Amino acid sequence: MSEQNTPEETISAREGRDRVVELVFNTAEQLDVTGWWPRNGAAWAQECTPESSYGTGDATASYSYDRWAPQGTDHIGDAKRVAEYWESLGMSVRTINPTKDPVVFAEGGPVARAEFDTDAPEQSYSIGATAPCSPGDAFTLNEEDSAERDQGRTLPGDEGLVLQEEPPE
Numbered sequence: 215m216s217e218q219n220t221p222e223e224t225i226s227a228r229e230g231r232d233r234v235v236e237l238v239f240n241t242a243e244q245l246d247v248t249g250w251w252p253r254n255g256a257a258w259a260q261e262c263t264p265e266s267s268y269g270t271g272d273a274t275a276s277y278s279y280d281r282w283a284p285q286g287t288d289h290i291g292d293a294k295r296v297a298e299y300w301e302s303l304g305m306s307v308r309t310i311n312p313t314k315d316p317v318v319f320a321e322g323g324p325v326a327r328a329e330f331d332t333d334a335p336e337q338s339y340s341i342g343a344t345a346p347c348s349p350g351d352a353f354t355l356n357e358e359d360s361a362e363r364d365q366g367r368t369l370p371g372d373e374g375l376v377l378q379e380e381p382p383e
Contacts, residue, residue, distance in 0.1 A: 227355055230345025231257045231277035233324045235370040237303075237343045238281050241330065244299045245292050247339060250374070253282040256363075257371035259355040262347035275352035276326065279371045280342030282334060289332035292339070293318050296330040 225233070235257050242250045257279040263272065286292050293316035297307045305323035309316050315333035326346040334340035359369055 225346065225348055227259060227275050227277060227345070227348040227350040230325075230348050231259070231279070232370050234277055234279045234343035234345045237323075237325050237328060238279055238341050238371075241296055241299060241328070241341050242281060242283070244295045245286060245339070247283045247286040247292070250281045250283040252280070252371065252374050253338075253340070254280055256359070256369065256375055259350070259352040259359075261352040273349070273351040274347040275350045275355055276345050276347045277355075278342065278344040280340055281374075282338045282340045285332065285337045285339055289315055293330065293332055296341075300328065 257277045259275040259277050262274040262276050290313065293309055293312070296318050297309055297320075300307050300318070300320040300323065303323040305320040305325075305328070307318060307320045309318050311317060317332065318330040320328045325343045328341070328343040331340045362369060363372070
């Protein structure tokens with residue numbers, strides 16, 4: 215799987231963020247499972263290509279996002295529903311362990327890659343997605359996102375976050 219994008223496929227990092235959040239939410243809707251929450255926090259940018267010695271102009275970043283829920287009771291059926299849904303989006307899908315605790319992997323379509331695990335830690339289901347690499351510096355993107363949250367704005371993927379105040383020093 216290549217992290218490289220051809221020019222006509224390049225999307226903005228924020229569009230990538232929105233796509234991964236949308237895919238995760240829409241995938242969860244395919245399942246008869248409740249209690250989804252963002253176990254690992256908000257959608258977050260990660261560095262694909264570090265800034266070069268010429269500055270941040272050459273940097274690329276990619277957002278990822280995941281949600282977790284208590285395990286469903288039909289692991290095989292749920293994995294099939296997710297695989298079929300992702301195939302309907304034009305994603306290339308493969309399933310490992312198809313007869314016990316399947317894990318579905320996908321590439322392409324609206325995101326770079328996605329995963330659905332029916333046997334995640336603590337008897338959970340997990341759905342995660344990663345956007346293609348896009349121009350931008352991950353540190354700067356995350357700082358800008360944090361500044362928007364500090365101003366009270368809810369960004370895609372913030373739904374369900376439990377925000378904790380830092381204790382006074």
